Amino acid sequence: MRNKFYIIFTLTIGSLAFGQVGINTQNPQGIFNIDGGKNNAATGTPTAIQLADDFIVTASGSTGIGADPDASAILELNVSQLATTNKKGFLGPRVALTAYNDAVTIPSPATGLLVFNLGTAALTYKGYVYWDGYQWRPFDGRSSQLGTIGSLTCTDNTLEPLTYTSGVPFAGTMSVPYAGGNEGMYPAQSIGPVNGLTATLSQSNFAQGSGTLNYRISGIPTVSSPSTTTFPLSIGGQSCSASVGLGKVLAPGEYQFFTYRLPATYVGLLSTQIGSSYNAVLGGKIRLDLNFTVSSNQGSGAVSYNPRLVNVSPGNIKLWYVASSSIDHFRRANVLLASGGYMETDNGVYLNWGDNMNGSSTAVTATSSSDDSQEMETIDLIVDGIWYRIIVYVSVDNLNDNDPTNNIRRVFMTAQRMSSSQ
Structure with missing residues (x-):
């Protein structure tokens, strides 16, 4: 009899030892289940809403808070059933690390x-x-070590858009190249305002080796290009000053193209007619311009404009030029041009409507070889020891109708940097 009692007692204790434990519930969903709201169903599987306040440990060791844990998870935190105004988050351990490779604050950290x-x-x-x-x-896998670079080349920075206008809101990107990056992290920066513009840089990491820093330039400038704005940069152990606003600086061999359209009757400077979007500026110092002296709504033989080189820099510049057209040649050397001063490279360029034929005209089957309706000019210019070649070609288009008030001028200009600095 005593042996039978011992066997029954052992089986009872074993069942308790290896059974499920429920707190506030008679229907535990794992080896251990706390029902915080005491709202689980007495039998069967509780609903997702009922499990929202539960803590469950399964026989395999998985733990769920707010849900019966998924079999693939060692820990599942589920707040989907909590009220919108009562959602909760995960708050991990908070520490103040002393270095990107600090293994002392938390000794021997596990991978x-x-x-x-x-x-x-x-x-x-x-x-x-x-x-x-x-x-x-x-x-995101970035390194958290302090970022350093070997060099920062402010002189090779670029700004897009290239130019800004005083009083007109500006938003663009200044890109500054660097070399010798260590993949380390650099902090966010805000520089300025300078001339009404501020340069901001978001926190990120340097590349391994060479890369580019992209500063956002924004604000309402108090000056207009080509007047420059200079930002003092200091980052990654390097410092330099980045100047922007000159306009495009051509690399040796690089071309730049300019196209404009304006009324054939307009008299004045091309840059004035086009306005703030006019961008035909070389190296931030010489504006390529055209001075329209009379209407181009005239017959063959009429001269109506002169090419003009304008010094838009704040100081004097030294220049040389040779201008060759299909009609004539002009040249000057060792000219010291004052700030705001200009030089015209021709004494008048042919530009008129020529034969002025349109859609109602009788098409010709043969014509003479030439007339004096237009003239193309090539200007070789040296400024600051850099040789540029400029081509100017302007035509009058009657838009194929009989109304001369509709006539337009089409302006085409190209500029190529022919050399490096000397």
Whole structure:
């Protein structure tokens, strides 16, 4: 009898030891289940809403908070059934790491260990980081070490759009190349305002080796291009000054094309007619312009404009030029041109409507070889020791009708840098 009692007692204790434990529920969903709201069904599977306040540990060791954990998860946190105004998040351990490879604050961190770095110690990056076995990295895999570069070349910066106008809101990007990057992190920056413009840089990482920093330039400029705006840059252990606003600076061999359209009757400077979008400026110093002296609505033989070189820099510039057209040649050497001064490279260029034929005209089957309706000019220019070649070609288009008030001029200009500086 005593042996039978012992067997029954042992089986009862074993059942309790290896059974399910429920707190606030008679229907535990795992080996251990706390029903915080005491709202689980007495039998069967509770609803998702009923499980929203549960803590469950399964026989395989998976843990679920707010849900019966998925079989593939060691831990599942589910807040989908909580009220919209009562959602909750995950709050990880918060530490102040002292370096990107700090293994002292948390001794011998395991690979994959996750913490939230407060950014209040020497490692200033603020956010979740994980240990990769060598260093702490943000979730996107970037290095959290302090970023350094070997060089920062402000003189090779570019601005897009190239120019700005005083009083007109501007938004663009200044790109500055660097070399010798270590993949480290650099902080966000805000520089300015300078001439009404501010340069901002978002936090990111340098590339390994060479790369480009892209600053956002924004604001309402107080000056107009080609007057420059200079931002003092200091980042990654390097400093330099980046000047923008000159306009496009051509590399040796590079071309730039300019096309404009204006009424054939307009008298005045091309740049004045086009306005703030006019961008025919070389190296931020010489504006290529055309001075229309009379209407081009005239017959063959009429001269109606002169090419003009204008010094738009704040100081004097030294220049040389040779202008050759289909009609004539002009040249000047060692000319010191004052700021705001100009030089015209011709004494008058043929531009008129020529034969003025349109859609109602009788098409010709043969014509003479030439007339004096138009003239193309090539200008070889040296300024600041750089040789440029400029081609100017302007035509009058009657738009194929009989109304001369509709006539337009089409302006085509190209500029090519023919040399490096000397």
